[in-house]
Amino acid sequence: MQFMLLFSRQGKLRLQKWYVPLSDKEKKKITRELVQTVLARKPKMCSFLEWRDLKVVYKRYASLYFCCAIEEQDNELITLEIIHRYVELLDKYFGSVCELDIIFNFEKAYFILDEFLLGGEAQETSKKNVLKAIEQADLLQEPRHEYFNVPVY
Amino acid sequence: MSPSIPLQEMIRAIRSARTQCEERGVIQRECAAIRAQFRQVDNGGARSHNLAKLLYVHMLGYPAHFGQMECVRMIASPRYSEKRVGYLGAMMLLDEKQDASLLITNSIKNDLAHSNQYVQSLALCTLACMGSAEMCRDLAPEIDRLLRASNSYIKKKAALCAVHIVRKVHDLGELFAPAARSLLAEKNHGVLHGAVVLITQLCERNPEALERFRKTVPDLVQIMKGLVISGYSPEHDVAGISDPFLQVRILRLLRILGRHNETASDAMNDLLAQVATNTDSTKTVGNAVLYETVLTVLDIKSESGLRVLAVNILGRFLLNNDRNIRYIAMTSLQRIVGTDHNAVQRHRGTIVDCLKDQDASVKRRALELSLALVSASNIRTMMKELLLFLSSCPPGAQSSSCQRHIPCGRKAGGDVRDETVPNLIQLITNTSELHCYTVHKLYRALLTDISQPSLVQVACWCIGEYGDLLLKGECQETEPSQVTEDDALDALETVLQSHMSSPATRGFALTATMKLSTRITENVDRIRSIVSIYGSCMDVELQQRAVEYNALFRKYDHMRAAVLERMPVIEKNSSGHTNGETAGDAVKEIQPAAVKQTGPLLPQQPANQVCDLLDLLGGSEEPLQPSTALGLPNSTSTAGGDLLDLLGGLELTPLAPAPTVPVYEKDGVSLTLICEKTSDSGMTVTLTASNSTDSDISVFTLQAAVPKSVQLHMKAPSGDFLPARGAAKVTQMVALNNPNKVNLKMRIRISYNTSQGSAYQDTVQIDSFPGL
Numbered sequence: 001m002q003f004m005l006l007f008s009r010q011g012k013l014r015l016q017k018w019y020v021p022l023s024d025k026e027k028k029k030i031t032r033e034l035v036q037t038v039l040a041r042k043p044k045m046c047s048f049l050e051w052r053d054l055k056v057v058y059k060r061y062a063s064l065y066f067c068c069a070i071e072e073q074d075n076e077l078i079t080l081e082i083i084h085r086y087v088e089l090l091d092k093y094f095g096s097v098c099e100l101d102i103i104f105n106f107e108k109a110y111f112i113l114d115e116f117l118l119g120g121e122a123q124e125t126s127k128k129n130v131l132k133a134i135e136q137a138d139l140l141q142e143p144r145h146e147y148f149n150v151p152v153y
Numbered sequence: 154m155s156p157s158i159p160l161q162e163m164i165r166a167i168r169s170a171r172t173q174c175e176e177r178g179v180i181q182r183e184c185a186a187i188r189a190q191f192r193q194v195d196n197g198g199a200r201s202h203n204l205a206k207l208l209y210v211h212m213l214g215y216p217a218h219f220g221q222m223e224c225v226r227m228i229a230s231p232r233y234s235e236k237r238v239g240y241l242g243a244m245m246l247l248d249e250k251q252d253a254s255l256l257i258t259n260s261i262k263n264d265l266a267h268s269n270q271y272v273q274s275l276a277l278c279t280l281a282c283m284g285s286a287e288m289c290r291d292l293a294p295e296i297d298r299l300l301r302a303s304n305s306y307i308k309k310k311a312a313l314c315a316v317h318i319v320r321k322v323h324d325l326g327e328l329f330a331p332a333a334r335s336l337l338a339e340k341n342h343g344v345l346h347g348a349v350v351l352i353t354q355l356c357e358r359n360p361e362a363l364e365r366f367r368k369t370v371p372d373l374v375q376i377m378k379g380l381v382i383s384g385y386s387p388e389h390d391v392a393g394i395s396d397p398f399l400q401v402r403i404l405r406l407l408r409i410l411g412r413h414n415e416t417a418s419d420a421m422n423d424l425l426a427q428v429a430t431n432t433d434s435t436k437t438v439g440n441a442v443l444y445e446t447v448l449t450v451l452d453i454k455s456e457s458g459l460r461v462l463a464v465n466i467l468g469r470f471l472l473n474n475d476r477n478i479r480y481i482a483m484t485s486l487q488r489i490v491g492t493d494h495n496a497v498q499r500h501r502g503t504i505v506d507c508l509k510d511q512d513a514s515v516k517r518r519a520l521e522l523s524l525a526l527v528s529a530s531n532i533r534t535m536m537k538e539l540l541l542f543l544s545s546c547p548p549g550a551q552s553s554s555c556q557r558h559i560p561c562g563r564k565a566g567g568d569v570r571d572e573t574v575p576n577l578i579q580l581i582t583n584t585s586e587l588h589c590y591t592v593h594k595l596y597r598a599l600l601t602d603i604s605q606p607s608l609v610q611v612a613c614w615c616i617g618e619y620g621d622l623l624l625k626g627e628c629q630e631t632e633p634s635q636v637t638e639d640d641a642l643d644a645l646e647t648v649l650q651s652h653m654s655s656p657a658t659r660g661f662a663l664t665a666t667m668k669l670s671t672r673i674t675e676n677v678d679r680i681r682s683i684v685s686i687y688g689s690c691m692d693v694e695l696q697q698r699a700v701e702y703n704a705l706f707r708k709y710d711h712m713r714a715a716v717l718e719r720m721p722v723i724e725k726n727s728s729g730h731t732n733g734e735t736a737g738d739a740v741k742e743i744q745p746a747a748v749k750q751t752g753p754l755l756p757q758q759p760a761n762q763v764c765d766l767l768d769l770l771g772g773s774e775e776p777l778q779p780s781t782a783l784g785l786p787n788s789t790s791t792a793g794g795d796l797l798d799l800l801g802g803l804e805l806t807p808l809a810p811a812p813t814v815p816v817y818e819k820d821g822v823s824l825t826l827i828c829e830k831t832s833d834s835g836m837t838v839t840l841t842a843s844n845s846t847d848s849d850i851s852v853f854t855l856q857a858a859v860p861k862s863v864q865l866h867m868k869a870p871s872g873d874f875l876p877a878r879g880a881a882k883v884t885q886m887v888a889l890n891n892p893n894k895v896n897l898k899m900r901i902r903i904s905y906n907t908s909q910g911s912a913y914q915d916t917v918q919i920d921s922f923p924g925l
Contacts (some may be wrong), residue, residue, distance in 0.1 A: 016212065028214065045511070121316065137237070141237070142233065142234050
């Protein structure tokens with residue numbers, strides 16, 4: 001995988017994970033164009049599209065688009081499964097996840113992603129193991145002032 | 154200094170900003186506070202959450218480079234929460250292009266050896282995400298150590314980290330090869346997955362490694378069998394498939410190992426057959442595995458039975474309700490259409506059906522595949538489908554489809570029926586943005602091969618029509634090439650002189666040459682000489698054209714530009730299209746081109762008559778006689794005579810079409826007149842009556858009187874009943890002959906009965922006849 005983007009229906013970026021080295025400017029340009037392209041697609045259309053020289057796989061979950069750019073040899077259908085697995089992980093962690101969870105706890109969303117994918121590839125295929133690891137890592141967090149930890153919307 | 158607010162408070166504040174300006178204000182305030190905090194030595198637990206705030210702001214698109222050094226500091230902190238956010242910041246703000254990234258190498262090195270596996274994990278993750286080549290070189294030995302001696306949690310991460318290192322520094326692949334091999338013996342799925350990915354990477358980069366790793370094929374087959382057959386592992390199960398992620402990666406590795414190698418391919422044959430038949434294909438996840446299996450089967454040296462099985466799976470995919478699966482199937486079929494052509498042909502029907510899909514990507518795939526499947530035997534049906542598809546395409550898609558259609562036309566050229574020529578020409582005129590590209594492409598096609606009549610005809614037509622674009626040289630979608638006027642004329646002349654060209658084709662070429670006379674500047678004389686040569690050609694059609702064109706050069710040179718200007722866009726209901734559907738119809742392909750050539754020149758009335766004529770014939774099988782009515786009313790077939798007569802007529806009248814003149818309007822009854830000269834002294838006047846009242850009019854008659862020397866002949870009127878509200882009209886044609894050329898006047902008496910039964914009469918005098 002080259003990168004993963006999560007964005008809302010209005011085109012607001014909620015998460016961006018880049019596995020290839022690009023300058024900030026390039027990243028912004030790619031994001032802008034790809035978001036536009038994906039948002040322009042109609043609901044019944046294919047989840048796969050060719051964009052520049054990449055294969056893009058995207059899926060919409062409620063108000064969020066999950067969009068991955070994969071390489072020529074990568075399997076599109078399994079990428080859909082990867083996206084689905086990530087959503088399941090978020091769902092289990094946050095308890096019935098919604099977009100607001102990802103907005104207000106974006107760093108947690110990243111931590112979860114980093115336990116599931118490493119360098120653009122899946123590192124753990126068992127859902128249980130990923131969640132266990134996150135739990136353990138969370139326990140290591142030093143206690144902070146109370147109001148830092150309480151989720152606020 | 155304002156107290157720093159918690160991260161989530163800030164997020165809420167930013168979200169509640171109503172305007173971009175307000176948002177910017179909030180962010181600027183926060184960034185200032187964050188900067189200040191960074192400068193302080195130690196804030197207790199607030200440091201990590203300050204950086205988190207900065208990362209949020211960065212995600213919104215605001216600059217955050219001042220946080221880079223803070224990331225470096227945080228990574229070096231002993232506190233886990235600070236490390237965690239620090240590493241996250243490093244992955245977001247520091248890429249290998251930043252100098253600051255080198256500063257974290259030492260921290261990473263230390264953390265790789267940390268006693269806590271979660272700290273190690275952070276370091277591994279960051280290195281795999283943004284490690285530069287230099288960092289990778291420095292830390293590779295550490296990674297290798299971790300690959301060998303650590304727990305599974307770390308091993309699986311180290312394996313993927315190694316993948317990244319190998320991508321950055323190819324030589325380091327050697328270093329990891331032995332460790333990778335031994336990892337295949339692990340039971341842990343995460344480690345296995347990492348190992349398979351690593352081995353795949355090593356084999357892709359290095360052919361020697363590939364040779365060595367071929368020995369692992371039996372092991373891989375064993376692992377795969379374990380996944381497919383035995384045991385339901387709840388931990389790794391996805392909709393009944395045991396660890397599909399691992400299965401897909403193993404299949405991919407097997408593909409690489411089995412390619413070009415008989416032994417390896419044999420070893421995996423059974424397994425692949427098993428996976429192909431046993432995998433449940435009701436859900437996407439099953440199809441993902443099947444897809445990978447099919448790709449592998451088709452790429453290695455598999456048995457023919459297995460290949461057939463694979464293609465059948467793709468065929469099943471084509472019928473799947475899920476659009477994604479259909480798309481995937483077509484992508485795969487595209488890859489094998491060259492090698493397994495017959496197998497793919499069997500599914501041609503389904504593929505052609507996909508041309509009608511709603512999704513543009515699916516349509517494009519179907520088009521590419523359909524074009525690849527065109528062959529001599531199915532060309533007729535295929536062309537029909539493709540043309541239908543092209544005509545229903547939105548304009549943007551049309552250009553890319555046309556781009557592919559043209560090479561297809563070239564391929565199928567010899568067998569293509571003549572109806573496709575006008576169809577293709579019509580399509581080309583409709584996609585104006587493509588003219589430049591089309592003419593370049595066709596010109597080049599013409600240079601290489603002039604044996605296929607349809608292609609040559611279309612090419613000649615385009616060169617004639619868009620010659621100026623061809624000569625201009627620049628074209629966006631194809632490489633620029635300098636085509637000179639001589640080159641273009643050479644090409645056309647070659648077609649003219651070639652014994653392979655049919656008379657029809659030469660007709661196209663001659664007309665195109667003539668058209669170029671207005672589009673080029675220097676070689677007009679050359680064109681003149683070409684045209685005059687053909688004035689004595691044996692072929693009557695060519696001779697006629699040549700003589701006509703000669704006349705355009707000589708007597709009617711002032712009209713040449715108007716006659717030869719750019720064609721208007723051909724409408725979809727033109728004769729070419731409807732007649733295309735009739736079988737065995739000899740509608741002259743030449744005629745549409747020739748007729749439309751003189752199209753803009755004709756006054757409106759004959760053109761209308763022509764359309765009516767075609768409508769009357771509608772979809773009938775009756776072939777239209779070549780030399781008559783099609784646009785040249787009352788013409789004889791004497792060579793050159795017709796065009797001259799028409800031009801002669803036009804010398805007297807303006808080029809505007811004959812107007813419809815209202816001559817009488819009273820009580821809702823109106824009468825209009827169209828006048829048209831038919832010979833030197835003769836003309837036809839058409840009177841049209843209509844009734845705009847709310848009640849019908851019956852027994853409507855017209856009587857006409859003219860000066861003594863003028864001969865008058867009233868033809869039968871179309872009827873005598875004028876329904877209310879102009880539902881229908883009555884026309885009356887009057888033929889006049891004015892040999893003495895007196896001043897023409899006409900008196901018309903109108904008489905009719907209203908719906909109440911009362912009779913009505915009126916008279917009107919017409920003194921001037923426009924159009925004369």
